[in-house]
Amino acid sequence: MATHTQLTAQWHDWIVENLARGCAVQALVEDMCRSGFDATFAHAAVEALARGEQPPAATPLKAQATAYVADAPRLPAGNVIPTHDRDVRVLLRVAAPTIAVLDQMLSDEECDELIRRSADKLQRSTTVDPVNGGYEVIAARSSEGTFFPVNADDFIARLDRRIAELMNCPVENGEGLQVLHYGEGGEYQPHFDYFSPGDPGSEAQMVVGGQRVSTLLIYLNDVAQGGATVFPTLGLRVLPKKGMAVYFEYSNRAGQVDPLTLHGGEPVEKGEKWIITKWMRQRSYGLAAPAEP
Numbered sequence: 001m002a003t004h005t006q007l008t009a010q011w012h013d014w015i016v017e018n019l020a021r022g023c024a025v026q027a028l029v030e031d032m033c034r035s036g037f038d039a040t041f042a043h044a045a046v047e048a049l050a051r052g053e054q055p056p057a058a059t060p061l062k063a064q065a066t067a068y069v070a071d072a073p074r075l076p077a078g079n080v081i082p083t084h085d086r087d088v089r090v091l092l093r094v095a096a097p098t099i100a101v102l103d104q105m106l107s108d109e110e111c112d113e114l115i116r117r118s119a120d121k122l123q124r125s126t127t128v129d130p131v132n133g134g135y136e137v138i139a140a141r142s143s144e145g146t147f148f149p150v151n152a153d154d155f156i157a158r159l160d161r162r163i164a165e166l167m168n169c170p171v172e173n174g175e176g177l178q179v180l181h182y183g184e185g186g187e188y189q190p191h192f193d194y195f196s197p198g199d200p201g202s203e204a205q206m207v208v209g210g211q212r213v214s215t216l217l218i219y220l221n222d223v224a225q226g227g228a229t230v231f232p233t234l235g236l237r238v239l240p241k242k243g244m245a246v247y248f249e250y251s252n253r254a255g256q257v258d259p260l261t262l263h264g265g266e267p268v269e270k271g272e273k274w275i276i277t278k279w280m281r282q283r284s285y286g287l288a289a290p291a292e293p
């Protein structure tokens, strides 16, 4: 669990120096979380120093967890979530943040078909540069990917519709389905899927469609060893299983975001890992290419 809620003099200076160099708030927060800081505390500390104020004193984790006020969950209630062509069974629910593990989101055949269609289109994954909103290749994300525009063809349209029904958002609010492949050693270090409200690059990403509100991540294969999806602040680790999915929500109508949804893909120790990711926006995203977290 990431639980540091005190800033040493060294960390204080590190933040001030990096802010002065023009580093983005989000990038510093993610680095601090990787070093074991509590995500809510790291956000508050970096933002205070960016404003030239004193960082907050340590506060109990419970009080910090209430700083983000979630809207009512978008994800439907119940043991089973029906969609037009498939009933999806809920295996686990976390209340705050809203997280769910879902069984049989895709059939085995659908998983195989997505891998088959993606295998020869893979490119090294990029991440949004928090300063200018452009895409960059970073070491923290050693995977390859490709994507399918919304409603690209009948097969993709059927999946887009099922996923949108499950996520309780209009199909057009979704970014195109993102396919990711990790080989042995491949990982995606802990990050947030939302665009950090303080980062200059976020504005460019949010012009069309607004903020991201939720993520659905579907495993397309069984991973021999490693490759779990981890929420380090929550101490939650979801182990990949073919056709199963993880869902989570992280922004509200007031524009707040929930740093408790820090998450990552742990290194694949044996075998390989294939997933697809769907990100939903606040408003229509049209049929444009997807942004990246």
Ligand SMILES: O=C(O)CCC(=O)C(=O)O
Binding pocket: 180, 188, 193, 217, 227, 228, 229, 230, 263, 264, 265, 266, 275, 277, 293
């Ligand atoms: O590989 C994983 O389990 C996490 C992937 C992820 O966080 C993302 O694609 O945004």
Ligand SMILES: [Fe+2]
Binding pocket: 191, 192, 193, 263, 293
């Ligand atoms: Fe992510």
